[in-house]
Amino acid sequence: MxxxxxxxxxxxxxxxxxxxxxxxxxxxxxxxxxxxxxxxxxxxxxxxxxxxxxxxxxxxxxxxxxxxxxxxxxxxxxxxxxxxxxxxxxxEPQGTVRISCPLGLLSLGIADIVSRYVQENSQVQVLVDATNRRVDVIEEGLDFAIRVRLPPLENTDLAVRQLGRSTLILVASPALALKHEAPASLASLIDWPTVSMADKSERHVWHLTDANGQTASITHTPRLAMDDLASLRVAVLSGVGVALLPKEFVTADIRAGRLIRLLPDLSTTPALVHAIFPTRRGMVPAVRLLLDALVIGLGSVDGIDVI
Missing domain, CATH: 1.10.10.10 (Winged helix-like DNA-binding domain superfamily/Winged helix DNA-binding domain)
Structure with a gap:
């Protein structure tokens, strides 16, 4: 029947x-x-x-x-x-929250924020997909995914919540800097070895802007390219080459003298750290409060600008 x-x-x-x-x-x-x-x-x-x-x-x-x-x-x-x-x-916050986050952002403080959130909310389980690939939040059943993109953000049917701004700066090890004349412009870095994030096109170009909004670009061939910020940082600390890395990722190294900032008047256009999710309607407290915790927590990360 x-x-x-x-x-x-x-x-x-x-x-x-x-x-x-x-x-x-x-x-x-x-x-x-x-x-x-x-x-x-x-x-x-x-x-x-x-x-x-x-x-x-x-x-x-x-x-x-x-x-x-x-x-x-x-x-x-x-x-x-x-x-x-x-x-x-x-x-009240409870249940399972599934999120995706780039590896670099996890090591920059998001892992700590999520850990504190779980400790403070004993009825919540957080499952983190740590990956640099572009995820489909709907297809993969995620509550939200954290991304870093240059503005303007692409048009999407998904809801977006901005968490902060991240700027890239040029850094090198003191040992590498001793082998080269101090650069006076971006173009003068042409003789310096570089390391860079991997690019499928294998065409590596840095675009930077000064305080007056004037832009400069340089095309370079990195000695090392990889899709992992933590590994790039290790390479820069080892003196392999100059890198363009998130300010928040290297601020502690600069303060400790492990790295120096080159051309401090130049930086990239701030990228938007943001979360994307299917809809704002019916968002459960466990998800909403985790997003709130990320906004507050990232605001205390040295180098990330609060929106």
């Missing part, structure tokens, strides 16, 4: 049994007594059995009706439990 065509009829039937009459059940449900009676009779006709014995004074369950009623009660209980689950999820 196929499933019952309208499962709501099982709830109506259970209410009639619980109230002991169609009139009392109809009053409780906010329905007309005649409509409720028709719905229960239609259920009996669909099942091909009598569930209730009706007299002018009382109702009683048939044996089949009694057994059927137990299943109806179980269904109603599961329905209430499901509703309570949703109510709890909407009222």
């Amino acid at each position: 196929d499933a019952i065509s309208d499962l709501n009829d099982l709830r109506l039937f259970a209410e009639v049994v619980e109230r002991g009459s169609f009139t009392a059940a109809a009053r409780s449900l906010g329905l007309q007594t005649s409509k409720l009676s028709r719905r229960v009779r239609a259920l009996e006709e669909e099942l091909g059995v009598r569930l209730l014995n009706r007299t002018s004074r009382r109702l009683s369950l048939t044996e089949t009706g009694r057994q059927f009623h137990q299943h109806c009660l179980a269904l109603v209980a599961e329905s209430r439990a499901a509703k309570e689950l949703i109510d709890r999820t909407r009222s």
Whole structure:
């Protein structure tokens, strides 16, 4: 037998049994007594059995009706439990949050922010896909993905929340700087070895802007290219070459003297650190509060500008 065509009829039937009459059940449900009676009779006709014995004074369950009623009660209980689950999820942070984040941003503080969030919200589980690839938040079932892109952001049907701004600056090791004359312009770096983020086109160009908005570009052939900021930082610290790295990624190294900033008047256009997610409607507290925690936490990361 196929499933019952309208499962709501099982709830109506259970209410009639619980109230002991169609009139009392109809009053409780906010329905007309005649409509409720028709719905229960239609259920009996669909099942091909009598569930209730009706007299002018009382109702009683048939044996089949009694057994059927137990299943109806179980269904109603599961329905209430499901509703309570949703109510709890909407009222307090709980459940599983699935996010994606570039590897470099994780090491820049997001891993610490997420760890604190999980400690403060014991009913929440956070699953992080640490990857530099472009993810599809809908296809992969993610609550949100964190990205870093130059403005303007591409048009998308997804919702966007901006978390901060990240700027790239030129850095090199002190040992490498001793081997070359201090650069006076971006063009004078042409004789310096470089390291860079990998580019599928294998054409490596740096575009930088000064405080007056004047732009300069340089095309270079890196001695080392890879798709991992942490590994690039290691290469720069080792003196392999000059790199264009996020300011927040190397601020501590500059302060400690492990790296020096070249051409400090130049930097890239600030990239937007942002989260993308399917929709703002119906966002559960666990997701919303994690986004709030990221905004607050990234605001304290040295080198990231708060929006």
